Amino acid sequence: MEKPAKIKLLVVDDDPALRELLADYLNRQGYDTLLAPDATDLEARITRFAPALLVLDRMLPGGDGAEACRRLRDRGEDLPIILLTARDETVDRIIGLESGADDYLGKPFDPRELLARIEAVLRRKSGPSALVKDGPVSFGPFLFDSQTRTLRKDGEVVRLTGGEFNLLEALLRNAGKPLSRERLLALARDDEAGDRNDRAIDIAILRLRRVIEDDPKQPRWIQTVWGIGYRFAPLGQPDDGAAG
The missing domain is CATH 1.10.10.10 (Winged helix-like DNA-binding domain superfamily/Winged helix DNA-binding domain)
Incomplete structure (x- = not known):
């Protein structure tokens, strides 16, 4: 029986230890996790790898995650985006949502909470699967x-x-x-x-x-x-x- 293709995620964060931790955890949950240290050529990466969802850090070297999110939305990109923000920074969260992010998560966080956010956003974006989308x-x-x-x-x-x-x-x-x-x-x-x-x-x-x-x-x-x-x-x- 042919195995279904794994859902691709793109994680953009400048912390290499956090990137590797998330890649290991999310891959064990059945995802195909791609990693990037910054938002440079983000549009090209999205076009090349066609991820189903983007996890994007708010604070990145040489760029702002919220601005990168806004640029993606301005060009018509509807890729689901979860923005990672500083914990308890209300302004960061407001900016993130105003930039077009679908959800945000404050650092530090439990990977299981990120997984739950990913699943929830994908459900909202993709809707029911073929088995249940057409009614009973x-x-x-x-x-x-x-x-x-x-x-x-x-x-x-x-x-x-x-x-x-x-x-x-x-x-x-x-x-x-x-x-x-x-x-x-x-x-x-x-x-x-x-x-x-x-x-x-x-x-x-x-x-x-x-x-x-x-x-x-x-x-x-x-x-x-x-x-x-x-x-x-x-x-x-x-x-x-x-x-x-």
Whole structure:
């Protein structure tokens, strides 16, 4: 089975240690992360590598990240941009958003928070995946509807918590792709649920399997990918590296 192409990210920051840390972390989450130390020839890099999202530092040697963002917007570039700013500097954040950035994140930050911001911006920009964008989705006896936030089995509503529904939606939107627990945590964030962790994802997966699988111990739909996390199998068939 041909593997889906990785989503490309471009990270522009003058701190080499931070660049390498983010590249290592984001690559482990399934991204293809490209790095640059400054905004020189930024337009050329974007044209050449065609990233899906740009992470851009506000303060760069020989240039201003916000100004670079503004130039991109002025020339009609709609590439999603997350601006890294100085923590608690309200002016920096205002300037960043006014320059056309889609989101901002104050330094220092946890890479997991950046991942969550990246996932959120990509969701807003790209919209639903092919599996869920055209309305309700059927699989087996189930009907999933993201608009009404309902899951039905043979016409009867299945009760799910907000976090469990978000997790199932994340799996459906990325059907066929192995997703790490950390990435699922970012995709399925439930603001009303408070802090969540890898164990919470495992418990939610177990509950979903009890709902949608004929045999939760031998799952047809939500499969474990050893060493990575989980995947939703559109056809309910195992893939290389997948197991129950």
